[in-house]
Amino acid sequence: MNNSAIRISIWIYLAIFFAYLLGPLVIMSVTAFNSSEFPRATPWECLTFEWFSALFQDERILNGIKNSIIIGFGTIVLSVSMGLAGALMLTQIWPKLRATYYTIIIAPILIPGVVLGISTLVFWDRVNRMLGLGADSFLSSGLFLTVIGQSTFIASYCMLVLVARLQRYEIVQTEAALDLGATHAQAFRKVMLPFMRPAIASAAVLAFLASFENYNTTTFTFGEYPTLTIELAQKVRYGITPAISALAFIIVVLTVFAAVANEANIKRKELAAAARRGETTVGQVSGGGIRLPRFLAGNSAAVLLVILCIGTITVVGTATAYSPDQCVADIREQKRLEADERIQELRRKRDEENIRKFKGVFDPEDIAPEEEAAPATGGNDSGFGGVFDPNALSGQEESEAPSTEGNDSGFGGVFDPNSLSSE
């Protein structure tokens, strides 16, 4: 009937929507396992783990991860404390000033990240000069500028998270602690902080994620300390490899892990609360037909988490044992044949044209454009430069061939002593 038609169209819409949302991530993850030099899911060549070992040998990526983590922690400390102070101030500021104050501390969310990056750079450069410090001072270091620039707006996010929790805090709790003899610092530490802890944890996670993936602000401030995101952007802009897909895959898996683990944890708390409310529920949970471990009982998210863990272990296990050499060799052979064929075809064409030209009127103006057009038919009109060119591709492969020989084990490559010497 009409109702079911609506339902079906809703489900179709949802399916399309989530395909748009998740499809790119899935395809990107898949390309991490394709041996093709260019990240693509089709045509499928060989299952390979070499991109993971390529990733773990990339100094710039590793360095970027290190910088991202340092900056992330700096940002957590600064933006959570500023966010908390800002949220506390919001609850007790003079009412006439409140709207203005709120606008100021919420504004960084709305200011484009590019502008924040620039303003941080310009302002601290000026401060640096006013203090008479050189270009290598701490105030002009990329580490400091990035933490400062990111915290400007991440603190606003933290403030929003914290203020939501703070609204449920009764200020009399602090007063009660003071009344019982606590100093202000003790009252804060022993009463308010424990209450705020879950929100502080969320704010910290949020701050780290926001810092980790920030590009717009960081791109102006990073200086000598490129973060992972900056390194990624540079790699993606100047030629892409499946090693990035490998990194993306790892991040996707970690994210799914974190999300599912979080969900399992929430569910566990809910179940515990339910069990505490009524003894009967405990009986029902533990008295079920199949004796699952308590942790898993009635908690689908936890079950999923365990399945994910097992899956990961299996994949990593396979990766260390699996060798795509034969397949890669086959594909290479096939490609060489194709390339040869194409080259021969090209030669044939050129010969034909030459013949035609010799036959035709000998006009130099006629030759020049023809010659320019010839390589273009060879497959290089894509705007990506040489990446698409099959010739360039095979050339790259040949040059990389020796290193792949000593390094066939995917993840295992990192631990392979040969890989050190071969690099």
Added chain:
Amino acid sequence: MPGFLKEFFNRNGIGMGSLMLGLVLFWTIGLIILPQLSILDFSFRPNLPPPEYGGPKDVYTLENYRYLVFGPEGGGQDYNSVDLRVFFRTLVAAVCVTLFNLILCYPIAYYLGQNKGNHMRIFALMLIIPYWINEILRAFALRIIFGESGVLNTVLMGLGVFDTPFDFIRNDIALYAGLGYAYILLMIFPIYNVIESLDRNQIEAARDMGASWPMIHKRVVIPYAKPGISSGCTMVFMLSAGALAAPQILGGPSSLWFTQLIYQQFNDNNDWPQGAAYAIVLLAVCILFVLAVMRMFKVNMGDIGK
């Protein structure tokens, strides 16, 4: 010591109060107000090498703004058509991306907001997970799909829609898809939050009185969801107009985004004041847009950012 300050310290203690006040002042003045004022100031100055700062040549000038409109002096053109075109194209495209996102996300937000159950949590997770993935990687994923030999071209050619690969990147389709993709959650979340608090009985009542679904949305749901819609639109517009990564990765080689011009002024031309002026223009337009949306939807600052 003024009364309110005394009361503040009474309430929070000297140590905690100073710490709190210090942090707030550092944030609001040191990180928000002064840097913005300083790029405003900077945007009115000529591009000088550092030794000449404060020297006789360091005077206020409108040159940087004039440049955006009229181009280089003696450039032979009446207007700086390149930069102006980029500027307006960015704004128009950002508005289009915002509208596209709104149309795409409203039904989802409505569906999530009005249905309860276990599968809603799975949907929520599926919504949030992509948002946790790095912005660069999301753009990268779309580049894989929209690339010349990407999945989309393979599929479309397999279906016989095209016989040669269609260049999604050069035609900016990849860019718009990427911008829309990047900010889906920011559109869904505010709308979802509002719709979730809409009493289902209101919809039932409207249906009971014979209203059609479009009517119900027009008269009941959308007016109620207005703060969420305006908040979502503001966020998506600001982020699209201010996006840098997606245009750099997904944009065609010949078409630029306004933020890319700013980036070039800073990193390639080394003309900071010029970049600052462009940044100020971007900021001003964004602020105007927010104010216009707030006026149009009759919402206030407190509703945005929820």
Added chain:
Amino acid sequence: MSAGVGVDLENIWIRFGDFVAVRDANVNINGGDFFSFLGPSGCGKTTILRAVSGFLEPSEGNVLIGGQNMQGFGPNKRPTALIFQNLALFPLMKVWENITFSLEIKGASSAERRKRADELLDMIALPGQGDKLPSELSGGQKQRVAIARALCAEPDVLLLDEPLSALDLKLRQHMRTELREIQQRVGITFIYITHDQGEALTMSDDIAVMKAGVIDQIADGRTIYNDPSTAFCASFVGENNVFRGKVKKVSGDHAMISTNRSGDLMARISTANQGKMKEGDDAMMFIRPEALALAPEGAQGDHFVTAQVTNEEFEGNSFNIFMEGDGGKEIKVSLPNLGQSFDSHRGQPMTLEYEVDNAVVVPAGELATE
């Protein structure tokens, strides 16, 4: 009973901007007393309590505890402990941790704290409940934990801000007795804030009645009930029938009031106003419902009131008769149920009499609104 520590408020003014919350309050509270501030919500009684506990400094005047001026002392430096209106138990701490929070601040060991908590839990009749969270306790239990937590700090003065208002009637009445017992056992000064005159009357040694920032009267409960100094006190504390009029004649402690509707009536001038009232003054006369009695029909004089009966109700221990009163207000008469027969007079006039000393005259003033 130990002497305890007294609290003195000297000329306290508390202003918030232009708003005067407390106007020139002068109170001397004896050590070891149970002292109540009674008044409707918004009268400034909680503000006074916050000034005593140190959460706000009075704009003018001094708070003295045990004779020592408390100016500049924060709440954590004062020998007071406050029981908050909503109790403010720490939700994330167990009951025993809540109770011994003040010891934790002083750096006491865990074992020491547990021991003290057990003692206090015994005292408040909640033995063995120390490991629960506050959210797992009932309202009355939370109440007692809050008291134990405050007492654990060994304050000289315990301040209570309407702590019983969240409880149901039965529990409230039970806790009244219990609070009074605890106060007598520990022998420290209690300052109690309430808008419930029943609580104030049953528990207090002395009561201060407050209205809009002003203390109208400070006296023991019996005095306030029988001898109110203002119209507000008379109408706020207990039920009262008001008769408006002018002073016709003053003779010693007594005055003749020419009322608007009930003719000339004789009454006693309240102690605080003796010698201050003169002929022609606007005055109010108050007679308690239980001070009125049936009189022979048609009796006349300066202590008889005749009026139309509008309603009657039987309340178990008493018959209540409502008669057309003065200025829209009913006159309520409460006759004790002693098993006597009672004829309905609904719709008919009825005559009542009272003892002149049971009727009180005060200058006309604002009445408490129910």
